[in-house]
Amino acid sequence: MDADLNQLKINRNAKQIDAEIISNKKVGPYHHMVFAVGEIAASARPGNFVALSVGGENSASVLRRAFAIYRATDKGLLGGTIELVVAPHGAGSKWLCSLQIGDFVNLIGPLGTAFGIPTTAANTMLIGGGYGSAPLFALAELLKNRGCRVDMVLGASTASKIYAPLEGKRSVSSLTLTTDDGTAGVHGQITESIPRLIREFNTEVIYSCGPMSMLNSINKIAQDFDLVHQCSVEESMACGIGVCMTCVVPVKVNDDIKMLRTCIDGPVMDGSSIIWDKESLKDRLTK
Amino acid sequence: MDADLNQLKINRNAKQIDAEIISNKKVGPYHHMVFAVGEIAASARPGNFVALSVGGENSASVLRRAFAIYRATDKGLLGGTIELVVAPHGAGSKWLCSLQIGDFVNLIGPLGTAFGIPTTAANTMLIGGGYGSAPLFALAELLKNRGCRVDMVLGASTASKIYAPLEGKRSVSSLTLTTDDGTAGVHGQITESIPRLIREFNTEVIYSCGPMSMLNSINKIAQDFDLVHQCSVEESMACGIGVCMTCVVPVKVNDDIKMLRTCIDGPVMDGSSIIWDKESLKDRLTK
Amino acid sequence: MNSFDFSTKIASKRFENPIFTASGCASSGQELSQFFPLSEIGAIVTKSIMNKPRTGRITPRMAETPSGMLNSIGLQGPGIDLFLERDIPWLVENKAKVVVSIAGESVDEYGVLARRLRAVQGISAIEVNISCPNVENRGQVFACQPDTASAVIETVRRNIGGELPIIAKLSPDVTDIVEIAASVIKAGVDGLALINTLLGMVIDLNTMQPKLGGKTGGLSGPAIRPIAVRAIYQVHQAFPNTPIVGMGGVSNGRDALELVLAGATAISVGTATFSDPTAVIKIRDELKSLLIERGFTDFKSAIGYAHRQSA
């Protein structure tokens, strides 16, 4: 993540294509969808996302929707695929989930920053809320290959909303589940379990993805323990490619505050640099 | 058709239903579509139309589209079907044509006035332009059953655009085709052939359906021959049920001019009462 | 849940529920009665009526636009005589609550209409559509200037007498809608109707000419909803005690709730009726469920709620 506005930032690898859907399976409350994306797969890194057009030709939805890449598989000359985990929520995501194999969706990717990887083996903890777990499995694989210990903690309001496919678990050293209603794993909010687990696993680096309020809580814990915290944030995005300035989060840069674009300076950002309490900024922002 | 504004006019038989598509076949440049409509079929008369929602849930198209009923088949307790002939033209009709068997479309019908039937057997001529032939086949059947002679004249710019299915022809005494480009039947505009055919068949009543300019020309011929002319007109409709006043045509009522709604006082109207030259009215209309 | 109070009030008049039709989008109700009993909704707001019968504009009178439509009807209508003789008795007979919308080309015409309506039984309110060209002033729309807007309202107020609530229907095509609202409130209205259509145009790419016979038309439908919400919010903020009949692109219960939270005391449904004749009924039912889900025990406490919580 680069906070220096003096340096131009472009998604150098981003391509726009019509991607064919080659699988669309309901998994609990989510849809696991696979897209044929050619060379895009090769340049995707854990933490990147794609922006999809939704609603079809005569749709009242004019904006793209962002989805974290769950997995990218490069097949060389055969092209590659990316996989997404989509929660049917509003008009756009429901439309996506209703698509069939063989349908095409306009896709731009890979976009945004990727998770930073420790230069030496470290004890890492990957924390995901709801569909926030999506980008963590590919990250786990990469970290494991680099010799890191990977402890994964996934939480949701209820058991069915935890997205944790079997094949995703093979790279983790431990997997802890938490549910607000106690239907699976530890009963309680995911953040309640984190301090205990950090101590247990001797965690050095935290990666997180999920709702902003969860990331905020995790960030406090990371600061208490003085840990590096890389989080993938989620703000409303209009363009996904850095031209509209809707998706910003306030970030401390030296003594200054900069509103950085989560689509290009993020979504993966250094948790300690983010100003989580937006209200505290009211006076420094434009009215 | 009732021109007296003192009398209230309501589509007494109109029902709103989600109609299932039970067939959708491409026929030349058109789509022949069959909908399961239950009791609506029983109350449909030749000349009536239906209004369909288009574009699905998140569509940017907010208005219904009107389609003339090509055929209505009442199957008693089994419910009934109606058939439409749809020309894929803009967003709405293309969407309709893309639907599959088993899909549902919200439908209101039957709407509007029906063709008036002579009280005694008469020599009738049915003139259709393009998909304007759609409502004429059911009319032909009805007229034949009443003992009328039925001569049908169908025209279009080119052969493929004439909609004249085999089964539709069984009720007609003669069928004349015309094409502007000479690819089928008589070479030339449909209206050029009409005077000759009127003389040949001793026509007493004309029924017509097609573009307004064609109806206008036919009306002049009908007046020259002093024939009754019932035409099905087409104006832009927003509501289809009589509440918006967008779909009007100017009609002579005694010495006055009334703007009558083609969705409820039409689409079938007495050709001689319509003021075809709208421009002539400019001074009498609201600026 | 049965005890949820869905009623609303404009001045002295009570309505069973807050869902009304929008003027010009339900004619005088007869055609809709084929689809539901008119007594099921809060009120029928009739097509704006003028003093004389009127032919309206040349066709085409409508053009579909993205999530909306343009219309240029030109206030076609039967005139007040036939309206009073034919439509009002029918509406009363069918147990509909009636809000009569009136329109004029001069301040005087509004006065004449008000006098004709003052003694009529079965009317719950008068909606004064001031988005009409003023023929005495270069065709400038009354609603566009505070002075002409208030002149119309003063005249109606003077002529209507009694306790029939007067609702002024404002145009969003102004620099400062709060200023116009202030002027008509000062002139004595009991409520406001927000918003009328926005002036728009579509050009036909085949003829390369404006598509509508009248060239420009009024834009309505979901496309304009954010503008309606903003206008209602601004006016409710400035005049929290003035009832607002909110409208503009409401096509489901969620849309209606948005306008209510912004400050609407009742909701008129226009263009949505064209896409679904029973839209008003669905919107009524959905709005009620949404309010109950959110813990409201009556409709009134949701009005303007988006203001009460703000910092």
Next chain:
Amino acid sequence: MNSFDFSTKIASKRFENPIFTASGCASSGQELSQFFPLSEIGAIVTKSIMNKPRTGRITPRMAETPSGMLNSIGLQGPGIDLFLERDIPWLVENKAKVVVSIAGESVDEYGVLARRLRAVQGISAIEVNISCPNVENRGQVFACQPDTASAVIETVRRNIGGELPIIAKLSPDVTDIVEIAASVIKAGVDGLALINTLLGMVIDLNTMQPKLGGKTGGLSGPAIRPIAVRAIYQVHQAFPNTPIVGMGGVSNGRDALELVLAGATAISVGTATFSDPTAVIKIRDELKSLLIERGFTDFKSAIGYAHRQSA
């Protein structure tokens, strides 16, 4: 067909083709250069730049609406110093034609910006965004009154000197856009940009509060196209010799053609870039085909064509 002349002119400046980006919808061009060479389009209109760096408004800054969106960015930007040092050289190096959009909170700030730009190489025109709150006058937007609008333009004119064309960007949120156009034309603009966004609001049904951090936001996208066409048509009718950069909901060649026929000399594409980064290229190609299909031999003869044929 190769001989079709697609170029257009604003005052003395010639553009290869009439398709521009819209201010605030293409940043300073760098990000889009990943998708196409910037020299392929008529011009890049940069995000409105202010004198000082600016953080902009609190998030959420956008809300999707039917066929449109609201934004409330609050003119976040690097300030003129960094802009001149970093963005302009990059744009020049990448062979982009550049229209610089400027914004100020006071008449003076516009003057300062104009002086900073007067000697800068590689700029084709200045677009003066006067749809900004005037902090010296209760936050009233400059574009909303003829006198404040013309005060800004006069100051820019005086400070810019030379022959750099000045384009005034107007707001549609006014009672009479022709009156505002008249005032800035009198003050010496070379062209107009029509239309900026319309003020709107969305209320979040979960929080029951305005969805945007800044409460209100600007409505853009296809939803507003009929309003853009109307505004362009009205202003072109009144001032047929003043070039208009038309914008508002253009998302394909047909939309662009509509604005051109209404009177636009060039077309800016805003929101459509968010749904498709290469929208400008597609619009350019589609517009050209549509013009050729209709028998035009050059772009210029299509400008305002809808007026020439009318009765």
